[in-house]
Amino acid sequence: MDFTELREAILDGSAKQVSAIVTSALEKGELPEKILSEGLIKGMDEVGELFSNNEIYVPEVLISVRAMKTGLEILKPQLALRDIKPVGVAVIGTVKDDLHDIGKNLVAMMLEGTGFEVIDAGVNVSAEQFLSLAKEHNAKIVCMSALLTTTMSYMKEVIEAFKADGYRDKVKIMVGGAPLSQKFADEIGADAYTSDAASAAKRALELLNE
Numbered sequence: 001m002d003f004t005e006l007r008e009a010i011l012d013g014s015a016k017q018v019s020a021i022v023t024s025a026l027e028k029g030e031l032p033e034k035i036l037s038e039g040l041i042k043g044m045d046e047v048g049e050l051f052s053n054n055e056i057y058v059p060e061v062l063i064s065v066r067a068m069k070t071g072l073e074i075l076k077p078q079l080a081l082r083d084i085k086p087v088g089v090a091v092i093g094t095v096k097d098d099l100h101d102i103g104k105n106l107v108a109m110m111l112e113g114t115g116f117e118v119i120d121a122g123v124n125v126s127a128e129q130f131l132s133l134a135k136e137h138n139a140k141i142v143c144m145s146a147l148l149t150t151t152m153s154y155m156k157e158v159i160e161a162f163k164a165d166g167y168r169d170k171v172k173i174m175v176g177g178a179p180l181s182q183k184f185a186d187e188i189g190a191d192a193y194t195s196d197a198a199s200a201a202k203r204a205l206e207l208l209n210e
């Protein structure tokens with residue numbers, strides 16, 4: 001099956017279209033994992049590309065994500081039946097004393113769209129919470145978001161906490177948020193910095209395979 005129409009429906013943010021195409025593809029015997037990878041994930045990659053190039057903005061991305069999630073809901077039971085595992089577990093959160101989560105939520109959605117199981121710790125997340133969630137869920141990726149110059153420095157405390165616990169080498173720690181930079185990420189010893197949600201998902205997948 002050619003999944004162009006499904007990818008276009010994701011780009012258009014048409015949940016109704018996505019639902020109809022996914023349902024009919026399943027009825028025609030298409031494999032759920034193929035509909036997921038060739039249709040939903042590839043469609044979200046294209047959305048991510050447009051978003052990174054500032055050709056679309058947050059509202060459009062959120063509509064596409066909603067359409068993609070509609071397709072995912074239909075596929076989930078089929079994927080479970082075929083025992084398709086997530087590519088890995090990622091813990092994400094906005095750091096302590098910071099309540100900004102629009103960007104964090106976009107990153108969480110893009111990670112999900114790339115096949116990760118995402119444990120979203122929410123906002124105002126402490127080092128202890130990041131650490132205990134990472135251990136509890138055997139996460140390979142920890143993503144921290146910060147939007148304030150006064151809270152981004154807390155990311156270093158989180159990294160130090162992972163080191164002190166001896167768990168630092170078991171995870172790849174990624175950071176992001178408007179006031180951040182690659183230089184800052186290097187200074188605090190993060191494994192990766194990305195400037196937007198789409199590249200965060202891509203980089204997480206690369207780190208998983210490194």
Ligand code: B1M
Nearest residue numbers: 098099100101102103145148149174175176177178196197
């Ligand atoms: Co606040 N706020 N805010 N704010 N707010 C900013 C960030 C600010 C820049 C506005 C300004 O003054 N110009 C300023 C921070 C200044 C500074 O320190 N640099 C600021 C301030 C001062 C405040 C308060 C202190 C205001 C006050 O109460 N006095 C207060 C702080 C509350 C707190 O956090 N403790 C505050 C509160 C708020 C609201 C809660 C009202 C609201 C947030 C609502 C919410 O998130 N649920 C809010 C908002 C909306 C903003 C602005 C307008 C928009 C931020 C946003 O969501 N951008 C913002 C001004 C601005 O930036 N225009 C501002 C859109 C979002 C998609 O971008 O989060 O950067 P962003 O995410 C991007 C990338 O950064 C990246 O991917 C995303 C999408 O591509 N990314 C990651 C993000 N996280 C990542 C993690 C990764 C990877 C990539 O991990 C691997």
